[in-house]
Amino acid sequence: MRRAPSAQRRAPSAWRRVAAAGVALVAAASLAACAQSQREAGGGEGGTLTFGAAGAPDLFDPFYASDGETFRVTRQIMEGLVGFKPGTADVEPELAESWEHSPDGRTWTFRLRQGVKFHDGTDFNADAVCRNFTRMFTQTGAGQNNALSYYWIENFGGFADGATPSLYQSCEAPDPTTAVLHLTRATSKFPDILGLPSFSMQSPTAMDRYQANNVQAQGDSFVYPEYARAHPTGTGPFRFDSYDESNGTIKLVRNEQYWGEKAKLKELIFRIIPDETVRKQELEAGGIDGYDYPNAADLRALRDAGNNVQIRAPFNILYLGITQKNNPALRDLKVRQALAYAIDRETLVRANMPEGAVVATQFYPDTVDGYAPDVVRYPHDPARARQLLAEAGVPNLTLNFYWPTEVSRPYMPDPQGIYNAIAEDLREVGITVNPISKPWNGGYIDDVDNAKADIFLLGWTGDYNTPDNFIGTFFGTPTNRFYTAASPWGEDLAAQLRAADSEPDEARRTQMYQEINRRLLAEYLPAVPLAHSPPAIVTSPRVHGLQPSPLTAEEFQTVSISEQ
Incomplete structure (x- = not known):
């Protein structure tokens, strides 16, 4: 995501559409009864926890995924060479127990944990590591589609066929407990990216047996192999048991052979409940034991009812995107600055964001390296905004303002309320707003990516703690969703970001990112940073030991559930 990693990049699969249709046909009452029976059946040591998921996962092979609901499940099943410290x-x-790199940052040696087995009994060792990376690097056909291999393409670049340069070069296994990864250049992303769910270690035996790479394009969708639908196999504290599409439940069971401390729960159920109000009702009725992203307006009532409401540290950004491809006025820095001055971000945060949200001055929070405290600020100044529009020769500017429906994101809990507030601010300075709303997965992201929006609401939850994961993802190529290629500085900005990411000296790299942040706000302003929002997660009083993650990457290994 991770991030919340980002569902916006995926083409919907035929399998996913069938699953979603099945969920929509099931009444809330029958779901509650089903969850209760599952809880009773799963009694005994550890018990069963049922968590309300906001949507159906795309599949269960994280390499081909980019949506948070897939990662929420596979994160419990699979592990990476590195992970993220809880909280x-x-x-x-x-x-990997430890790692080291060469002075030029291009060779990384990982010392592997011994005695670890995949859920199917296959040994985890250096050969398994190299076979996983070979599988990722040698994707062909549909496997190279950005909608499938999104995280590989964003982080590693190209594939073995050489059509596009790749960060990855090769892997070698000098002995069973040592894996050596060779890169084509130094990068600030290593080893952090190896903690992303997409790069989890999966059983080579299971991937071969169930033809994990046999994904086929079918129109604008994909047909996934048996491995991705029913046989995901990792080393994690939970094993995949089943996915019942008829009632939208995914069942995981404790891995009794886990190499570390075993999970406290015997069973972990994810119940797909797309509507946030229904998730709240199901928690109140006892049909589920927790859910994510509760409405900020409900937090007090949830607490008063005795539930555990935990607020994550904000590790995200909401921004007003500006597309420069089609509207020449938006290529003028004065016009983009006018948009920034027009928005009353203090009031926006106070009225439309949860407790603890803060105004953003740049495109990532101050906990990320390279944050520059001395960037240009754009306080609410309608008079200055009108003056800049007049100087640019567009005092009566008209903009197509896109905002998404049928979605709630960690950084954007109330899209319509946020849109309404910003639209009113823009109208105050003389801008005519043409509102266009579409479902998140029903045209919104496609239209934004295809430059149909003049301005739009979007954001990002960090996948890991580096500047490249934020501004490198946003602006690292001039052919991005802001279409900065239309500006003379688009390629220059992308080159600056590539240079900073490749700088092996940490102190120098920090200085480079600070300068990029200053220029982003003062000279380029390809978007307007708005807010950092702390998303909440809620569980019933029966649930203990859940550690909230700023990456929205909670693991349930330490969670227990008590009887009442």
Whole structure:
């Protein structure tokens, strides 16, 4: 995501559409009864926890995924060479006990944990690591589609066929407990990116047996192999048991052979409930034991009812995107600055964001390296905005303002309320707003990516703690969703970001990112940073030991549930 990693990049699969249709046909009452029976059946040591998921996962092979609901499930099943320290975005050992790199940052040696087995009994060792990376690097056909291999393409670049340069070069296994990864250049992303769910270690035996790479394009969708639908196999504290599409429940069971401390729960159920209000009602009725992203307006009532409401540290950004491809006025810095001055961000945060949200001055929070405290600020100044529009020769500017429906994101809990507030601010300075709303997965993201919006609401939850994961993802190529290629500085900005990411000296790299942040706000302003919002997660009083993650990457290994 991770991030919340980002569902916006995926083409919907035929399998996913069938699953969603099945969920929509099931009444809330029958779901509650089903969840209760599952809880009773799963009694005994550890018990069963049922968590309300906001949507159906795309599939269960994280390499081909980019949506948070897939990662929520696979994160419990699979592990990476590195992980993230609970409650933080800091890297810590996971399947690798330690690592070191060469002075030029291009060779990384990982010392692997011994005695670890995949759920099917296959040994985890250096050969398994190299076979996983070979599988990722040698994707062909549909496997190279950005909608499938999004995280590989965003972080590693190209594939073995050489059509596009790749960060990855090769992997070698000098002995069973040592894996060596060779890169084509130094990068600030290493080893952090190896903690992303997409790069989890999966059983080579299971991937071969169930033809994990046999994904086929079918129109604008994909047909996934048996591995991705029913046989995901990792080393994690939970094993995949089943996905019942008829009632939208995913069942995981405790991995009794886990190499570390075993999960306290015997079973972990994810119940797909797309409507946030229904999730709240199901928690109140006892049909589920927790859910994510509760409405900020409900937090007090949830607490008063005795529930555990935990607020994550804000590790995200909401921004007003500006597309420069089609509207020449938006290529003028004065016009983009006018938009920034027009928005009353203090009031926006106070009225439309949850407790603890703060106004954003740049495109990532101050906990990320390279944050520059001395960037240009754009306080609410309608008179200055009108003056800049007049100087640019567009005092009566008209803009197509896109905002999404049928979605709630960690950084954007109330899209319509946020849109209404910003639209009113823009009208105050003489801008005519043409509102266009579409469902998040029903045209909104496609239209934004295809430059149909003049301005739009979007954001990002960090996947890991580096500047490149934020501004490198947003502006790292001139052919981005802001279409900065239309400006003379688009390629220059992308080159600056590539240079900073490749700088092996940490102090120098920090200075480079600080300068980029200053220029982003003063000279480029490809978007307007709005807010950092702390998303909440809620569980019933029966649930203990859940550690909230700023990456929205909670793991349920430490969670227990008590009887009442």
